[in-house]
Amino acid sequence: MNFASDNIVGASAPVLQAIMQANAGTMAAYGNDEISKRIRVRFNEIFEREVSVFFVTTGTAANALALSSAVPPYGLCVCHREAHVIDDECGAPEFFMHGAKLAGLPGVGAKLKAEDVEVYLKSLPKAVKQMPPKALSISQVSEGGLVYGLDELAALGAVCREHGLSFHMDGARFVNALVSLGCTPAEMTWKRGVDILSFGATKNGGLMAEAVVVFKPALAEALDYRSKRAGQIISKGRLVAAQFEGYFADDHWLDNARHANRMAALLSEGLRQLPGVRLAWPTEANEVFPIIPKTLDQALKAAGILYHPWTDLSLPETERIADHEVLIRLVTSWASRAR
Known part of the structure; x- marks a missing residue:
């Protein structure tokens, strides 16, 4: 993926x-x-x-x-x-x-x-x-x-x-x-x-x-x-x-965007159910920014799942990323599928 x-x-x-x-x-x-x-x-x-x-x-x-x-x-x-x-x-x-x-x-x-x-x-x-x-x-x-x-x-x-x-x-x-x-x-x-x-x-x-x-x-x-x-x-x-x-x-453009946003919401909700995972910011469009344990990061990469690490410069003052954690970005698209 x-x-x-x-x-x-x-x-x-x-x-x-x-x-x-x-x-x-x-x-x-x-x-x-x-x-x-x-x-x-x-x-x-x-x-x-x-x-x-x-x-x-x-x-x-x-x-x-x-x-x-x-x-x-x-x-x-x-x-x-x-x-x-x-x-x-x-x-x-x-x-x-x-x-x-x-x-x-x-x-x-x-x-x-x-x-x-x-x-x-x-x-x-x-x-x-x-x-x-x-x-x-x-x-x-x-x-x-x-x-x-x-x-x-x-x-x-x-x-x-x-x-x-x-x-x-x-x-x-x-x-x-x-x-x-x-x-x-x-x-x-x-x-x-x-x-x-x-x-x-x-x-x-x-x-x-x-x-x-x-x-x-x-x-x-x-x-x-x-x-x-x-x-x-x-x-x-x-x-x-x-x-x-x-x-x-x-309205093809609107349908595409609605689908991408829905896929992000679905992904976001699933991630929030995992232990040790929280969202850096709310999911409001088609991008999800979870803070995850580094062990999970390693497991996802080993499984061939592709995504980018992300900067923590814009986190709220009350939020901090611990040494055992990493902030990543996951993007869904009009072609994403629920599995």
Whole structure:
């Protein structure tokens, strides 16, 4: 069994079928095809307003391009200290921001609290020696598997508006959070102050299907050019856009995420029944973070079960990992099966 990531499984059948259908015949290149146009309209419907959509092939590209549109080279982007944009992108956001900086803040479960962001922003000197904050980036779902609630998002959005920051959401697991909250995409984004979104589908059934969705028009002005410079204007763009056609059809994306979340809940409940096992954080989406005895860790590895060890930086103050224990991450997917 492999719980290393939700990237380890292939694309779902509806997505592959949509690619095959789009593959036939000839169509305009570089995203000017009818499929791409249709999917842009579909994004408008999903988010209940007109949005700008830029198709890309990786989450790294989506995050780097989104932040480059919001943060000038002399600016600062605030995020959690374990956020994907600061920990797992090999400096891509800073590279595409042409030298702008990421400032990581602490927070339990890899989540930021509005009051902590507010305190940090007020602590920054206003002199020219200090890079001015220009954006806030959060991961929804967080790197601790936690989901920002609607009130939490609204509070962060209010801080951004007060301080003139653009609000970016890294939505690599966007739909897992969406079905966990039971809300609409609009309610989880622009209605709570989000200005720009990295919309991920690859982890939830896509082949390589990501998008930058922009709610604040000023941030979209240069993204066509930025995307081209980043090698993300794909000549056969219809084969990227087509994935979203299969993904959205008949609520396939929602069904996939609900299944992945259910599998995580089932796994979480089973683990909690084992002696010496407890959860570092609640299971709110499709990631489970148990603290287990090292003897169990060794037994699982010997049985060929794959997963990653995890950092304890974002544990609650009351939680400690003993010398005989280890914190691990287990990820379920749309293709996971109950056994």
